[in-house]
Amino acid sequence: MSVLARPLPDGSGAPTVTALAGAGKTSSSISLAAGLARKNKKVLLIDIDSQANSSKVLLEDYLSIPSQEIIFTTIIDERPLPVRESQVPNLYVVPSHILLSETDIRPNSANDHREARLKRALDKIRDEYDYIFVDCPPSLSWLSLNAFTAADKVLIVVAPGYFDGDEHPLQ
Numbered sequence: 001m002s003v004l005a006r007p008l009p010d011g012s013g014a015p016t017v018t019a020l021a022g023a024g025k026t027s028s029s030i031s032l033a034a035g036l037a038r039k040n041k042k043v044l045l046i047d048i049d050s051q052a053n054s055s056k057v058l059l060e061d062y063l064s065i066p067s068q069e070i071i072f073t074t075i076i077d078e079r080p081l082p083v084r085e086s087q088v089p090n091l092y093v094v095p096s097h098i099l100l101s102e103t104d105i106r107p108n109s110a111n112d113h114r115e116a117r118l119k120r121a122l123d124k125i126r127d128e129y130d131y132i133f134v135d136c137p138p139s140l141s142w143l144s145l146n147a148f149t150a151a152d153k154v155l156i157v158v159a160p161g162y163f164d165g166d167e168h169p170l171q
């Protein structure tokens with residue numbers, strides 16, 4: 001599942017979704033984000049998938065990013081979003097990491113409104129960007145709910161296969 005958020009001129013945001021694994025969420029997020037950046041828009045891509053595919057593509061130093069500088073620190077520890085410059089001019093990335101796969105099982109005492117952690121962190125910086133995308137994992141979880149809560153538009157990426165639609169009716 002992937003979500004993309006886009007701040008509109010009136011200050012509201014916007015995003016993207018699909019529950020289909022391998023449908024092209026990450027490819028779409030990277031392409032849209034990089035394309036807009038090349039058109040001189042300031043773009044932020046937030047990777048909340050523990051596979052970290054967006055992060056690996058866009059950040060040359062991905063392997064050396066300290067564990068306290070990934071999206072995990074915002075979702076679990078409620079710290080500010082760790083924004084990094086990507087190798088594409090005007091495109092910034094909040095990286096993910098395999099550590100993020102722990103977020104659904106890690107004990108956490110503050111369970112109230114934990115679906116709004118990304119939104120709370122994003123609200124502090126969203127005015128700095130023309131577009132914000134959130135690339136989601138291929139499963140429904142409270143990470144995905146964080147993306148939906150932060151976003152005001154959802155883009156559904158669907159592979160045009162008969163069984164894809166049959167197994168995952170979009171309602």
Ligand SMILES: Nc1ncnc2c1ncn2[C@@H]1O[C@H](COP(=O)(O)OP(=O)(O)OP(=O)(O)O)[C@@H](O)[C@H]1O
Nearest residue numbers: 001020021022023024025026027028049053137138
């Ligand atoms: N438009 C396209 N045409 C052909 N192949 C594509 C297209 N978009 C993506 N792919 C390929 O499909 C595969 C899955 O793409 P991608 O990783 O973007 O999907 P995803 O929905 O993010 O997957 P996941 O659910 O694992 O996060 C990749 O190998 C990618 O190169």
Ligand SMILES: [Mg+2]
Nearest residue numbers: 025026049053
């Ligand atoms: Mg993906």
